[in-house]
Structure formats: C-alpha cells, structure tokens
Amino acid sequence: MRSRPSDSADIGVSHHPPSGFGVRPQELTRLVAPNTLRAAKEPEERILTALRNNGFRDEIIFGVKLALEEALTNAVKHGNRGDASKHITVSYAVTPERAVIMVADEGPGFAPDCVPDPTLDENLERPCGRGLMLMRAYMTRVEYSETGNCVWMLRENR
Amino acid sequence: MGERPSSHLRVREQDDIAIVEFADRKILEELSIQEIGEELDQLVEAGSAKLLLNFRNVDHLSSAALGMLITLNKKVKEKHGVLKLSDINRQIFEVFKITRLDRVFDIHESADHALASF
Numbered sequence: 001m002r003s004r005p006s007d008s009a010d011i012g013v014s015h016h017p018p019s020g021f022g023v024r025p026q027e028l029t030r031l032v033a034p035n036t037l038r039a040a041k042e043p044e045e046r047i048l049t050a051l052r053n054n055g056f057r058d059e060i061i062f063g064v065k066l067a068l069e070e071a072l073t074n075a076v077k078h079g080n081r082g083d084a085s086k087h088i089t090v091s092y093a094v095t096p097e098r099a100v101i102m103v104a105d106e107g108p109g110f111a112p113d114c115v116p117d118p119t120l121d122e123n124l125e126r127p128c129g130r131g132l133m134l135m136r137a138y139m140t141r142v143e144y145s146e147t148g149n150c151v152w153m154l155r156e157n158r
Numbered sequence: 159m160g161e162r163p164s165s166h167l168r169v170r171e172q173d174d175i176a177i178v179e180f181a182d183r184k185i186l187e188e189l190s191i192q193e194i195g196e197e198l199d200q201l202v203e204a205g206s207a208k209l210l211l212n213f214r215n216v217d218h219l220s221s222a223a224l225g226m227l228i229t230l231n232k233k234v235k236e237k238h239g240v241l242k243l244s245d246i247n248r249q250i251f252e253v254f255k256i257t258r259l260d261r262v263f264d265i266h267e268s269a270d271h272a273l274a275s276f
Binding site: 062073119125128130134137 | 218220224225226232249253256257259262
C-alpha cells in the first residue's frame with residue numbers, strides 16, 4: 001500500500017516501510033532537519049544511540065553509520081542539491097532485532113538502477129559512485145521509493 | 159624536515175618519503191575531505207613524489223573520502239610518484255575490499271612494511 005499524503009511538506013515522503021521490514025508506521029520516530037550535513041548529524045546521533053541501547057555490536061554499528069551517512073550525504077548534496085531552504089526527513093525505528101531507517105529529500109529523485117557499478121574494472125578509478133553500493137553492502141535491505149527521493153534501509157541485528 | 163603545522167594532516171619526512179597521518183579520526187565531513195585533499199595536493203605539487211598515508215588514527219570514512227584518495231592516487235601517478243597506504247583497521251579495510259579499491263591502492267599492514275617497500 002502506498003501513502004498519498006495531502007500535506008504539501010510530505011510530498012514524496014513515504015510513511016510506510018516496505019513489506020518485510022518488520023515495523024509499523026506508528027512505530028517510527030520522524031525528524032525533519034534543515035538541508036545541511038551539520039544538521040543531519042542530529043538524527044544520525046539519535047539513531048546510533050538507539051543502536052547502542054538496543055545491543056547492536058560495534059561491527060554492525062560501523063556499517064549502519066556508514067550507510068546512514070551515505071544516505072544523508074546523498075539527500076543533502078544530490079537530492080536537495082545543497083539548497084539550504086530545503087529539508088531532509090529521517091524516520092527510524094530500532095528494536096533489539098532490527099533497525100529501520102528512512103531518509104527522504106525534496107529533490108526530483110533518481111533511478112538507482114542507472115548508477116554504474118563502481119566495482120567494474122573500467123570504473124575502479126572513478127572518484128564517485130560508491131555511496132549506494134556501500135549502503136547495499138552494509139544493510140540487509142535497501143529500497144528506494146518509486147519517486148527515487150526516499151530510501152528505506154533495514155539492518156537486522158545478527 | 160620537522161613536523162609542519164597543518165589543520166588536518168601531520169606530515170614528516172623520512173629520507174625522501176613524506177609520511178602523512180590524519181589528525182581527525184573521521185575523514186568524513188565534506189569540508190574536511192576537501193581540505194585534506196587540497197593539503198595532500200599541495201604536498202604532491204611541492205615535489206613529494208613518495209607518499210605514505212598512515213591510517214592508524216582513522217576509525218571511520220565515507221565514499222567521498224575514497225573519492226579523494228582515488229583523485230590523489232591519479233595525481234601522484236601523473237607525477238611519476240608512488241602512493242602507499244598503511245595501518246588501515248579491519249573494518250575500514252573491509253570497505254576497501256567491498257569497493258575493490260584494495261586492488262587500486264598499494265596497502266601495507268604497517269608503516270614499517272610500507273617504508274621498506276618504496
């Protein structure tokens with residue numbers, strides 16, 4: 001089921017985790033931050049604290065932090081194109097079993113399948129294009145909304 | 159040459175090799191990555207053809223930091239120099255392996271090993 005929010009500030013923000021992510025929309029904590037990397041630190045710190053409080057191992061926290069920072073950087077720099085008048089939305093739910101995180105921007109979105117594979121020999125020396133693959137490598141699941149401006153990530157604690 | 163003051167890097171020279179350590183534990187913040195990249199560029203421009211980046215102080219990084227390292231590596235090669243990395247912790251080495259950048263960079267277990275291989 002897809003949500004069709006009427007509030008204009010919510011355009012493109014999905015409030016429903018993809019099926020199989022194991023949390024209900026009402027379990028999510030939602031934060032809205034100005035579109036700067038510095039402001040994005042606050043939701044990040046809250047999520048990392050929640051992971052520690054729920055007994056996630058350091059090794060998993062390292063990976064979630066990496067993936068989350070890539071998602072936040074993508075939202076601020078690419079999605080919202082550094083526009084300080086825009087916002088990013090972060091929703092999350094952390095339990096001892098799983099962490100579910102959504103990051104959305106107000107940009108036009110992109111087609112994740114069109115990002116070239118940075119691990120192919122011909123792309124190895126390209127300086128860009130590794131954020132998305134790191135997110136996929138460190139999270140259990142990574143799914144973009146149809147609009148491409150909203151990413152849902154699941155990390156199971158095991 | 160003694161240690162040069164720098165906001166993000168500690169640089170010392172041994173023989174003709176510039177040994178660089180990072181002052182920040184996180185090579186992450188977009189701005190500091192850009193500045194680190196510029197400082198390293200200056201080292202290369204100033205004639206340091208042999209560069210060793212010691213990662214012992216680094217416990218986190220990002221794809222932007224990897225991009226900066228790739229750009230630096232190209233620049234060093236253009237100048238017919240050599241760039242080596244050392245003391246990368248297990249988790250960060252995993253990032254290099256996932257991205258297959260362990261094939262692009264000359265990575266050594268310790269600074270001593272790296273220095274002996276120049």
